[in-house]
Amino acid sequence: MIGIIGAGKLGMTLAKLGQNVGFRINIAGSKEPDKIRLAVSVLAKGATPMFVKDVIKSSDIIILALPLSQYRQIVPDQLKGKLVIDAMNYW
Amino acid sequence: MAFNEDGSKMTYRESLQNILKEGQLADALGIDIFALGEHHREEYSISSPEIMLAALASSTSRIKLSTAVTVLSSDDPVRIYERFATLDGISNGRAQIMLGRGSFTESFPLFGYDLEKYTKLFDEKLALFNELITKDKVTWSGEETQNLANQTVYPRIEKHQLPVFIGIGGTPESVLRTARYNYAMMIAIIGGEAIRFEPYIELYKNATEEYGTQVHQIGVHSHGIITETDQEAYDIGWKYIKQSMDKVGRDRGWPEMTQKRYDFEVGQGAYYVGSVETVAQKIAQTTSELGIDRFDLVYGTGGQLEKTRLETIKLYATKVIPRVKEILVKAGD
Structure with missing residues (x-):
């Protein structure tokens, strides 16, 4: 199971590519899952929108x-034991 | 910015004058729209596209005059409204606006904006712009923008009829936003196969249904060079498009463009580079595959010679556009 934090151009593309090769993908934007439901349903069909x-x-x-400027939203403790x-990138 | 034949750089004055002549030529030859970008970098002479468009408004007669894009995040929506209302007035209703976040970030520090607020600035300013463009009196309370109380901004655009496009580059939220605000959508495809962008068009259409808005014009914007032969255009592109992409890549950490990559872009990808027939076939293919209403050919990339810029415009207007229409009619689109 692969989780993607960030549902922009990069996150959505990775979700689609992951789906294509048979991974199960969970994806989150910065807000509630419903905000990315429509985009996920078209751009990364089959991936599951969730909270971070x-x-x-x-x-x-x-x-x-996610954009580098938003990296402080990530809580490092929550990621303990996960492969991150x-x-x-800067851009 | 174009270069002279002896390899020297043109002055900004020469460049600006030439672009006006190119716009006048495009008008005279029957191209539908002339659209100018806003850049704040050494290799571009236009940072104030509306001033160029205003000059063209008085020296052209029928061509539509647009930006591509106006960098909304680092601008003031009220002043944008005023400038485009003015342009619309002097051009007798030929103004269009294309709003975007821009493909560069220089304008943020230049005008005193915080790049970390990239998304918030665009969101809030687009919301204010939409109020201004759809209502006669605006009441607004902003965090990154001014407060307005029952305010009318002058001059007025007649019947609120300013076509608004949002320029998008593949960010899903930009597509949703375009649908939510009921605007037209211009997709900038600077690399890869055009068909890869089909899902964004589907998303735009689905979103207009969900929001109860309308599907407006959908366009694609890509780089091109048109010459008499395929080889000549290929060689020019390999020098100038590569030069331009590599320069941007140095800032953003992309690798240099390989010939293999360039060949892919010219063949199946995003570069419309070649003779009349080659470019026309490719534009027709993109138009029918994606079902788009508008195609914008970005000419002159990377400091091409003035004669190449003019040749591209002439062949585009007189041969490519009629040929694309002919191919599409035959195909029954």
Whole structure:
């Protein structure tokens, strides 16, 4: 199970690619899951929109795909024991 | 910014004058829209597109005059309204606006905005702009913007008829926002196959249904060079488009463009580079595959020579556009 934090251009693309090769994907934007429901239903069909905390709880691998300026939203303690892949960059 | 044939850089004055001539040529040859970007970088001469468009308003007769894009996040929606209302007046209703977050970030520090508020600035300013464009009197309380009490902004745009496009580059929220505000959508495709953007069009259409808004024009904007032969255009692009992409890439951490990548973009990807027939076939394919209403060819990238810029415009207007229409009619679109 792969969790993606960030439902923008990068997060959504990774979700789609993951779905395509058969991973189960949980994805969260910065707000409630309903805010990304429509976009996920078209751009990453099959992925499950969730709150960030639920994405972390239910996934073994967590990909960080949020804008770098928002990285303080991540609570490091919640990620304890998970494999975290940082896909954020300066841009 | 174009270069002279001897390799020297044009002055900004020459560049601005040339762009006006290009706009006049586009009008004379029957191109529908002339759209100018807003950039605050050394290699661009236009930071104030509306002033250029105003000059064109008085020296052209029928072409639509648009920005592509106006960087809303670092601008003032009230002043934008005033400038475009003015442009619309002097051009006799030929103004359009394309709003976006821009593909560069120089304008944030330049005008005193915090880049960390990138999303918030755009959201709030678009909300205010929408009030201004749809209502005669606006009451507004802003965090990143001014407060207004029952305010009318002048001059007025007649019947609120200013076409508004939002320029998007693949951020899902930008697509939703465009649908939510009931605006037209311009997709900037600077790399990859056009068909890859089909889901964004589906998302836009689904979102208009969900929000109870309308599907407006959908356009695509991509780079192109048109010359007599495929090889000539290919060679120009390999020098200038590569130069431009590599320069941006150095700031953003992209690798340099390889010839393999360039060949892909010219073949199946986002570059409309070649002879009349090659470019026309490709534009027709993108238009029918995506079902779009408008195609904007971005010319002159990377400091191309003035003669290349003019040749691209001439061939686009006189040969490519009629040929695209012919192909699409034959295909029954």
